[in-house]
Amino acid sequence: MLRKRIILSLLAVLLLAPPLTFAQDFVGGLRKVSGSATILRDGQQIIAKDGIRVKMGDKLTTGSNGSMGVIFTDNTRISLGSNSEIDINEYVFQPEKGSFSFLTELVQGTASYISGTIGKLSPKSVKFKTPTAVVGVRGTSFLVKAAPKK
Numbered sequence: 001m002l003r004k005r006i007i008l009s010l011l012a013v014l015l016l017a018p019p020l021t022f023a024q025d026f027v028g029g030l031r032k033v034s035g036s037a038t039i040l041r042d043g044q045q046i047i048a049k050d051g052i053r054v055k056m057g058d059k060l061t062t063g064s065n066g067s068m069g070v071i072f073t074d075n076t077r078i079s080l081g082s083n084s085e086i087d088i089n090e091y092v093f094q095p096e097k098g099s100f101s102f103l104t105e106l107v108q109g110t111a112s113y114i115s116g117t118i119g120k121l122s123p124k125s126v127k128f129k130t131p132t133a134v135v136g137v138r139g140t141s142f143l144v145k146a147a148p149k150k
Contacts (some may be wrong), residue, residue, distance in 0.1 A: 012069055024051035027091040028072035034081070054088060061085045062109065065095025076102065076116030083148065084109025091130075105129040106146045115140040 030052045037048035040059040064134040069079045074093045090103035130146045
Protein backbone atom coordinates (compact mmCIF):
# COMPACT_ATOMS: atom_id res chain seq x y z
CA MET A 1 0.00 0.00 0.00
CA LEU A 2 2.79 2.42 0.93
CA ARG A 3 4.69 1.50 -2.21
CA LYS A 4 1.64 2.23 -4.36
CA ARG A 5 1.24 5.66 -2.70
CA ILE A 6 4.88 6.52 -3.32
CA ILE A 7 4.64 5.53 -6.97
CA LEU A 8 1.42 7.54 -7.45
CA SER A 9 2.97 10.55 -5.70
CA LEU A 10 6.06 10.44 -7.91
CA LEU A 11 3.93 10.06 -11.00
CA ALA A 12 1.80 13.07 -9.99
CA VAL A 13 4.92 15.20 -9.41
CA LEU A 14 6.36 14.26 -12.81
CA LEU A 15 3.11 14.95 -14.64
CA LEU A 16 2.46 18.27 -12.93
CA ALA A 17 6.03 19.63 -13.06
CA PRO A 18 6.64 22.31 -15.71
CA PRO A 19 8.59 21.07 -18.74
CA LEU A 20 11.90 22.87 -18.12
CA THR A 21 14.05 21.14 -20.72
CA PHE A 22 11.59 21.65 -23.58
CA ALA A 23 10.77 25.31 -22.89
CA GLN A 24 12.90 26.64 -25.76
CA ASP A 25 13.32 23.58 -27.90
CA PHE A 26 12.08 25.22 -31.10
CA VAL A 27 12.93 28.84 -31.82
CA GLY A 28 11.07 29.50 -35.06
CA GLY A 29 9.61 28.07 -38.24
CA LEU A 30 10.37 27.98 -41.96
CA ARG A 31 8.31 29.97 -44.44
CA LYS A 32 8.37 30.39 -48.22
CA VAL A 33 10.86 27.59 -48.85
CA SER A 34 11.68 27.32 -52.54
CA GLY A 35 14.04 25.10 -54.53
CA SER A 36 16.91 23.27 -52.86
CA ALA A 37 17.04 23.95 -49.10
CA THR A 38 18.09 21.85 -46.12
CA ILE A 39 18.51 21.90 -42.35
CA LEU A 40 21.46 20.19 -40.71
CA ARG A 41 20.37 19.18 -37.20
CA ASP A 42 22.40 16.99 -34.87
CA GLY A 43 24.32 15.53 -37.82
CA GLN A 44 21.19 14.68 -39.82
CA GLN A 45 20.14 16.47 -42.99
CA ILE A 46 16.46 17.40 -43.26
CA ILE A 47 14.82 18.64 -46.46
CA ALA A 48 13.45 22.10 -45.67
CA LYS A 49 9.71 22.64 -46.13
CA ASP A 50 7.26 25.32 -45.07
CA GLY A 51 6.21 24.86 -41.46
CA ILE A 52 9.24 22.88 -40.26
CA ARG A 53 10.33 24.21 -36.89
CA VAL A 54 13.89 25.47 -36.36
CA LYS A 55 16.02 24.73 -33.30
CA MET A 56 19.04 26.44 -31.79
CA GLY A 57 22.11 24.77 -33.31
CA ASP A 58 20.52 24.22 -36.73
CA LYS A 59 22.45 25.02 -39.90
CA LEU A 60 20.19 26.25 -42.72
CA THR A 61 21.47 25.92 -46.29
CA THR A 62 20.07 26.84 -49.70
CA GLY A 63 21.28 25.54 -53.06
CA SER A 64 21.80 27.40 -56.33
CA ASN A 65 18.03 27.56 -56.94
CA GLY A 66 16.95 27.76 -53.31
CA SER A 67 15.65 30.32 -50.85
CA MET A 68 13.87 30.23 -47.51
CA GLY A 69 12.58 32.41 -44.72
CA VAL A 70 12.60 31.90 -40.97
CA ILE A 71 10.19 33.55 -38.55
CA PHE A 72 11.48 33.30 -34.97
CA THR A 73 9.25 33.20 -31.89
CA ASP A 74 9.94 36.89 -31.19
CA ASN A 75 8.86 37.71 -34.78
CA THR A 76 12.42 38.30 -36.05
CA ARG A 77 12.53 37.42 -39.74
CA ILE A 78 15.52 36.21 -41.74
CA SER A 79 15.36 35.44 -45.46
CA LEU A 80 18.12 33.51 -47.22
CA GLY A 81 18.94 33.81 -50.91
CA SER A 82 20.49 31.14 -53.11
CA ASN A 83 23.77 29.44 -52.15
CA SER A 84 23.46 30.63 -48.56
CA GLU A 85 24.33 29.05 -45.24
CA ILE A 86 23.44 30.33 -41.79
CA ASP A 87 23.97 28.90 -38.31
CA ILE A 88 21.48 29.53 -35.51
CA ASN A 89 24.07 29.65 -32.71
CA GLU A 90 22.11 31.09 -29.82
CA TYR A 91 18.52 32.12 -29.21
CA VAL A 92 16.92 33.03 -25.90
CA PHE A 93 13.56 34.78 -25.77
CA GLN A 94 12.25 34.89 -22.21
CA PRO A 95 10.68 38.35 -21.78
CA GLU A 96 9.12 37.38 -18.45
CA LYS A 97 12.68 36.97 -17.09
CA GLY A 98 14.22 39.81 -19.08
CA SER A 99 16.48 37.25 -20.78
CA PHE A 100 17.32 37.79 -24.46
CA SER A 101 20.03 36.56 -26.82
CA PHE A 102 20.18 36.15 -30.59
CA LEU A 103 23.38 35.09 -32.33
CA THR A 104 23.44 33.88 -35.92
CA GLU A 105 26.31 33.42 -38.33
CA LEU A 106 25.99 33.87 -42.08
CA VAL A 107 28.70 31.52 -43.34
CA GLN A 108 28.09 32.40 -47.00
CA GLY A 109 25.47 33.86 -49.31
CA THR A 110 22.89 36.57 -48.75
CA ALA A 111 20.43 37.23 -45.96
CA SER A 112 17.96 39.92 -45.07
CA TYR A 113 17.08 40.59 -41.43
CA ILE A 114 14.01 42.28 -39.95
CA SER A 115 14.15 42.84 -36.22
CA GLY A 116 11.62 41.30 -33.87
CA THR A 117 10.96 41.80 -30.18
CA ILE A 118 14.50 40.92 -29.04
CA GLY A 119 15.98 43.62 -31.28
CA LYS A 120 13.48 46.17 -30.00
CA LEU A 121 13.69 45.36 -26.27
CA SER A 122 17.40 44.47 -26.08
CA PRO A 123 19.30 45.51 -29.23
CA LYS A 124 22.66 44.73 -27.59
CA SER A 125 21.56 41.08 -27.31
CA VAL A 126 21.42 40.66 -31.10
CA LYS A 127 24.57 39.77 -33.05
CA PHE A 128 24.78 38.71 -36.69
CA LYS A 129 28.20 37.30 -37.61
CA THR A 130 29.77 36.98 -41.05
CA PRO A 131 33.21 35.59 -41.96
CA THR A 132 34.66 39.11 -41.81
CA ALA A 133 32.51 41.08 -39.35
CA VAL A 134 29.95 41.05 -36.56
CA VAL A 135 26.87 43.20 -37.04
CA GLY A 136 25.37 44.59 -33.86
CA VAL A 137 21.72 45.32 -34.54
CA ARG A 138 20.70 48.87 -33.70
CA GLY A 139 18.03 49.36 -36.35
CA THR A 140 15.17 47.28 -37.58
CA SER A 141 16.44 45.75 -40.83
CA PHE A 142 19.49 45.14 -43.00
CA LEU A 143 20.76 43.08 -45.93
CA VAL A 144 24.12 41.29 -45.74
CA LYS A 145 26.21 39.27 -48.19
CA ALA A 146 29.10 36.93 -47.37
CA ALA A 147 31.51 35.60 -49.99
CA PRO A 148 31.31 31.88 -50.80
CA LYS A 149 33.52 29.49 -48.83
CA LYS A 150 36.80 28.64 -50.52
